[in-house]
Amino acid sequence: MCGMSLINRRTVLTAALGAAAISSTPLVTGLGAAKAHATSEGDVYDSNTDLYKKLSGQEGIQFSRRYRRHELLDNERGERHPYHRTTIMALHGGGIEKGTSELCLGIAGYRPDTLAALFPGEPVYDYWMFEGLRLPSMNLGSNRELHVTAKHCDDHVALSMAASSLNVLSLHGCTAEQAGVRGGQDPKVVVVGGLNAAFKKLLHEELGKHFKTVDGDDFPDLAGVHPENPCNRTMLGKGGQLELSTELRESFFGKDTLDGRAGSTTEEFKAFAGACRKAIIRLESRADQVIL
Template sequence: MADKYANFAELSASETYGVDYQIVFESRPSNIIAMAIHGGGIETGTSELTVDIAGSLYSYYLFEGLKSSGNQDLHITSTNFDEPNALRMVGEADYCLTLHGYADTVKHTKVGGADHDLKQLVYDKLTEAGFSAEILPEGTSLAGSDSDNIVNKDRRGMGVQLEISTPQRNAFFGINTRADRKNTQTAEFYAYTQVLKDILSSI
């Protein structure tokens, strides 16, 4: 389905900040940033994952849908996502990890982005930890290899994009609602984020 808005200027002209969407970020003295540009109600669970991975060490950025329904209207595809704070923050980082969600019927993670070595490491460590994952061929849908993708706009021009299936994201929370996600994170949630924290700490 095509995005309703082609860029952030179009979105912000029609949607109300603090009612329909919000932007949350924290700059840390780190060269690593974790991002959920489709957070909140857009691709549920990606905000919570991002915040936990960043912890107190890494910078993070969230663009979150706040609507009671229709949050898909707030989806701006990664190659068009140009919210100024996001562009500034990723441009100040050497490493970028973005977390997304996609619809599927099985628990799975699609690993993309232009950083081939880090993609391989993420795939290896996720599968070693028992998670289903694959590396997407460059140029295919959801592969995140386009230079215009925000994940590849860090100082090295390459990052890692994770597309996490709906069942996998549901498994991260006892109750997958906006009110309850923060308080019902499961052991599977922490096992998944720990894999990524260990990788980032090794960079």
Template sequence: MDKYSNFEALIAEQTEGRDFRVRVALREGAMVASIAPHGGAIEPGTSELAIAIAGNQLSFAVFEGTKATQNRELHITSTNFDEPRCIEVVAGARTAVAIHGENSQEATVFTGGADMMLRSHINNALLDAGFTVREHENPNLQGKSPLNICNRGTNGAGVQLELSRGLRNTFFESLNAAGRARQTQEFHQFVDAVHQGLSRAGLL
């Protein structure tokens, strides 16, 4: 259960620049927004991945927990996530790829979202790169609701990638702030695979 039902409720108690930060880039002509609505220390490693996937071509939006402790309380579920700058970035793109963190230890990418064609392209590219890919058994982690932030681009459908903790552990020296600054070969292989999927879909 989230502590906050939306961003307005969150900012009534939390302070930007101390407890959280928002980083966005809305790039002209970009068809894809790469996003991490639970970045920083909320779901560690997701904002680094979203920004790396965006590179210099795609738009991005990350909401990051920066508290010393208890960052999980900054989690706003994806169907309620309404931080205005992030919404603007997603609304300015055709589709979105949302990066999330899931807590299981098996190294798995759980793919979801309403864009079945783009999901298929990304799934296949990840499989080609040697990643384990499947749909999560929990319907709440499948990203299919039209209210989900990943499905709020102009085509009404996007992709949600839930990355297990076991997988994210392989992407960084560790999942603390210092460790996330040192990324592994697996991190770059994942980013490259997502790019391959976007390219196969004609979006990159």
């Protein structure tokens, strides 16, 4: 790979909440993450821009944006060089749909705690995420209130990354009940959606070797088929989306808290990330992944 650039939009905690109050508040809980909410019903903010404006100055306190774009260079006439194909996204990370931030980094190829290679020698992918950082002690409301439904995401960096990618894999959280699980059934399940039928098939095949998958076509609120969903705003006009049940996401971490998840990932976490990466590698070998 060429050189890489890391962008972390977390800002220094300001005096807005009081320096003393902040310094005395340990980040030891992920509380405030409500039930996953796949539709716009109940959203407080109309779009990401609406949220950014109304919470101006609160980035790094109430929410954060993190992304990574890997540098590519083509300065040779008459030759073709590797080009970017796939971006991983978590639109509702942090305390909103817990575990999706860490999984976004894992699938992209990075350890969530140190950003060291999770799969040494293997490809890495661009990523973008929005995270809720609210803690109960802040008395600012729940992280759920920071949820902006996917089709209303208008973050310019997120959309530009999707638009310049052939593929996007977007990660979300749902409840087992939303995914069709009934009493006595295994609540650890992932709903596979998005408009890219080939990608969906590959995700079913790779994830299905170890995890329970269900088709998004059976769950309209979780299907990820809206054309304005960033997962489908790619160069090909289609992408993939995964909705993971709460119980499945909980199995990925030894310490399931806002600050504890990154450093306590389990073998299940790596297995899930690895399965997604195998699906991506297979997808990128297809004929429709070639740009002339």
